[in-house]
Amino acid sequence: xxxxxxxxxxxxxxxxxxxxxxxxxxxxxxxxxxxxxxxxxxxxxxxxxxxxxxxxxxxxxxxxxxxxxxxxxxxxxxxxxxxxxxxxxxxxxxxxxxxxxxxxxxxxxxxxxxxxxxxxxxxxxxxxxxxxxxxxxxxxxxxxxxxxxxxxxxxxxxxxxxxxxxxxxxxxxxxxxxxxxxxxxxxxxxxxxxxxxxxxxxxxxxxxxxxxxxxxxxxxxxxxxxxxxxxxxxxxxxxxxxxxxxxxxxxxxxxxxxxxxxxxxxxxxxxxxxxxxxxxxxxxxxxxxxxxxxxxxxxxxxxxxx
Numbered sequence: 001x002x003x004x005x006x007x008x009x010x011x012x013x014x015x016x017x018x019x020x021x022x023x024x025x026x027x028x029x030x031x032x033x034x035x036x037x038x039x040x041x042x043x044x045x046x047x048x049x050x051x052x053x054x055x056x057x058x059x060x061x062x063x064x065x066x067x068x069x070x071x072x073x074x075x076x077x078x079x080x081x082x083x084x085x086x087x088x089x090x091x092x093x094x095x096x097x098x099x100x101x102x103x104x105x106x107x108x109x110x111x112x113x114x115x116x117x118x119x120x121x122x123x124x125x126x127x128x129x130x131x132x133x134x135x136x137x138x139x140x141x142x143x144x145x146x147x148x149x150x151x152x153x154x155x156x157x158x159x160x161x162x163x164x165x166x167x168x169x170x171x172x173x174x175x176x177x178x179x180x181x182x183x184x185x186x187x188x189x190x191x192x193x194x195x196x197x198x199x200x201x202x203x204x205x206x207x208x209x210x211x212x213x214x215x216x217x218x219x220x221x222x223x224x225x226x227x228x229x230x231x232x233x234x235x236x237x238x239x240x241x242x243x244x245x246x247x248x249x250x251x252x253x254x255x256x257x258x259x260x261x262x263x264x265x266x267x268x269x270x271x272x273x274x275x276x277x278x279x280x281x282x283x284x285x286x287x288x289x290x291x292x293x294x295x296x297x298x299x300x301x302x303x304x305x306x
Contacts, residue, residue, distance in 0.1 A: 002050020085269025223251025
């Protein structure tokens with residue numbers, strides 16, 4: 001039997017997609033990716049596998065990761081996604097992309113499994129409900145938000161391994177999981193305070209506005225808190241800078257602003273209400289230039305006092 005693998009994202013939606021994938025492929029390897037390391041990881045690992053699944057990761061025509069998947073010449077390639085910016089791939093064994101905004105990636109995987117005759121265990125169905133609530137920004141289930149907070153404070157691989165051994169932890173988190181959720185909630189308050197202190201607003205002629213803020217994680221929740229139906233919020237998550245993952249997120253409650261299309265103009269993508277892109281180097285140069293100018297002014301002022 002050929003080796004089998006899943007490449008997926010590193011959030012709640014991806015966690016559930018990974019657990020569901022193990023229903024169909026109990027022996028498959030799982031790689032949780034960021035968008036920054038996904039292309040390199042696929043290029044390095046894809047050729048080692050005969051069966052490749054990808055879930056909850058957006059891909060565009062001509063992207064390095066799609067080229068690597070083609071070059072792997074695997075016996076089977078299945079892709080399950082829900083990003084509006086993704087491009088269909090007819091050459092794949094399965095290419096299921098839901099752009100309706102009504103299903104998260106875990107929903108797409110689960111629905112495919114049911115159609116293929118697999119039975120989804122009850123804990124995974126509960127997690128699917130959680131992912132649907134959180135990843136589609138419905139915010140109807142307090143339990144979903146609490147579980148999402150666990151992932152904010154624990155490595156996703158740790159949570160994945162724990163749930164595979166003890167699925168009932170979906171309903172009864174360990175003390176370590178509870179502590180991780182507490183830390184996430186505490187950091188979210190700090191992130192919101194940081195966003196409010198660093199907000200810069202650009203007013204548009206039609207009455208809409210762009211609000212740029214710095215954040216420290218919890219970008220969706222912070223974006224909701226500082227935004228409104230007339231605002232496109234751009235969040236620079238400073239946590240990622242320390243990991244070399246310099247990206248920013250776009251969030252909007254507007255039905256008129258399409259965040260995904262805005263992100264695509266900057267080489268990113270996502271959903272109409274939530275998207276992201278990589279911070280371009282010139283933006284970081286502008287930041288360091290501004291710091292340098294401020295230090296220069298301080299130096300000149302100090303020397304004038306001597």
